[in-house]
Amino acid sequence: MANANQPVSRATKVVKMIMKILLICFLSLIGYMIIDTLISPSPRSVYCLSDNQCITVMNGKDDEIYFIPGKYRSDEIPSDDYVKITNLDRDFASVVFTNDNILLVKIDDYSKVSQRSSHGLIKLYNDDKYHNDSLYTCFDGRDSVYRKGVHFINMNLTENYAWNLEGKLK
Numbered sequence: 068m069a070n071a072n073q074p075v076s077r078a079t080k081v082v083k084m085i086m087k088i089l090l091i092c093f094l095s096l097i098g099y100m101i102i103d104t105l106i107s108p109s110p111r112s113v114y115c116l117s118d119n120q121c122i123t124v125m126n127g128k129d130d131e132i133y134f135i136p137g138k139y140r141s142d143e144i145p146s147d148d149y150v151k152i153t154n155l156d157r158d159f160a161s162v163v164f165t166n167d168n169i170l171l172v173k174i175d176d177y178s179k180v181s182q183r184s185s186h187g188l189i190k191l192y193n194d195d196k197y198h199n200d201s202l203y204t205c206f207d208g209r210d211s212v213y214r215k216g217v218h219f220i221n222m223n224l225t226e227n228y229a230w231n232l233e234g235k236l237k
Contacts, residue, residue: 113138114162114220114229114236122162122170122220130154132224134162134172136188148188154179158225163192163203164218171199 115121115138123139126132134150150172152160161173173192174180182191192199203219204211213219213232220236222229229236 110227111139112222112227112229114222116164116218116220116231116236120164120218124160124222124224127151134160134170134189136170146183148184148186150180150182150184150189150191152178152180155224158223160222160224161192162220162222163199163213164220171203173199 111123111125113121113123121138123135124132125135127144130153132152132155135145136148152174155178157175163171165171169187170189171192172189180191203213203217205214220229220231
């Protein structure tokens, strides 16, 4: 009789061992996902008017926000061609796409800004505000608005959405 029960108990031990291994693998996967979420940079948003007119908004450490031309796919913070904003005083920013493929980032004057663009792909609107206002905005009697034909994206950075004259963008 002992011989008849032996294969069953051996099979039970094998099943239990397999279950333990699966449980350890599952818990390890969950742990990895949690650690990866904590270590990796915060989410990013990509807003586009067309395939070649895009801006990536990526959260960095603490309260850093990076504006990067195009569709930026890397998880690493870029080393070039970005505008970094900290201490953002308001939740809103705008980007104007110029005819010569330069992005002008327009933000509140009280934010701390650093910029790096060795290729000249992205600049601060406020660095030459009077000139840029004369080119891209007009006064409609109540507010300053972008001129007709200007390609722009307005962004609410807290709520994570953007819009232009045609409506809300993804």
